[in-house]
Amino acid sequence: MHIVLRYIIITALFLLFYNLLASAQLYSPCDKKATAETSALFFSMQRLLGAGVLFGHHDDTAYGVNWKFELNGSDVKSVTGSYPAVYGWDLAKIEHDSINDINGVPFKLQKQLVREAYARGGINTFCWHMDNPANGKTAWDTTEHTVKELIPGGVYHDVYVSWLDKAAAYMADMKGPGGEAIPILFRPFHELTGSWFWWGKNTSSADEFKTLWCFTIDYLRKKKKLHNLLIVYSAADFDSEGEFLERYPGxxxxxFVGFDNYCYTNVADYQTKLDNRLTILETIATKHHKVACLPETGYEQIPQADWWTKILLPTLVKHKLSYALAWRNGTASHYFVPYPGQISADDFIKFYNSGKVIFQDRLTPLSVYGKPNSEL
Known part of the structure; x- marks a missing residue:
């Protein structure tokens, strides 16, 4: 009974705080024709700044450690009792009319899981490890200067447009129970300041990249009439404002502005760089009236038992950050959130109970889309 009462009190106080934040200055989506639900989500995520960091996980309900495609499956929920607030997905392979995405998730199932996340009031975000349109090789193929050949007038422009058409048709078919388009945080060309993808800084000039970005967003909005997309600009390594904004399209x-930042063996170095970059990011977000986020992070296999509360949480809460998303749980040797019995599972529960991060159970009552949600 004490636990239930505590939850009710915490929820009531949180809702009060959330409503007080509603009077703060809010910025509209960059798409002036954004749907009502998409605008409501963007406003809601701004109101939540300072109330808690939304926690996300890639492919959370599709598979995990030692399970795959199970009803109500989620390693996050198995440990904490709640789904994450943000659900990451990948469009990769939709460009080839594939049945499955790059991680083997059937697109039919992926679409269903997106709808389920939306129904419970969760937030969906998509990246796209798009294969190289110039040669059909993977996103990690950097043998050609592809970007300049995809913009209008380029040799492979028509191929690129045909791939955009396929992705647009897929995203347009993601509908809520009332037939409304489900809002999506769309994160194209992620880790764009890196050199490992065909759209990276080593295979294109800043102007070429910005031209491709603007063409892509304009095409999806104006030609394909997708007005349910909130656009996420996601960098990789950077150490200054200028470096982060060098390829910024406007x-x-x-x-949203953000970057991907992973923890490796040098945990102290990760924490320092994450803190420094979040400080720079906050300044940029404020100047440009954008929302700061951490679209990918994590520590593979989480070998440090208290990593969640001693490394990640203290760093996140120092900054005005919307969401932080941990990468996927692919196999028993490749995972970024704990599963039951994993060495950091108890600490992950403390992370969840800290009151400083928001999972699905705290997000659902807020009705971030401007309408009641159907489930937890």
């Missing part, structure tokens, strides 16, 4: 084409 405020009319971005809603």
């Amino acid at each position: 405020d009319d084409y971005v809603d």
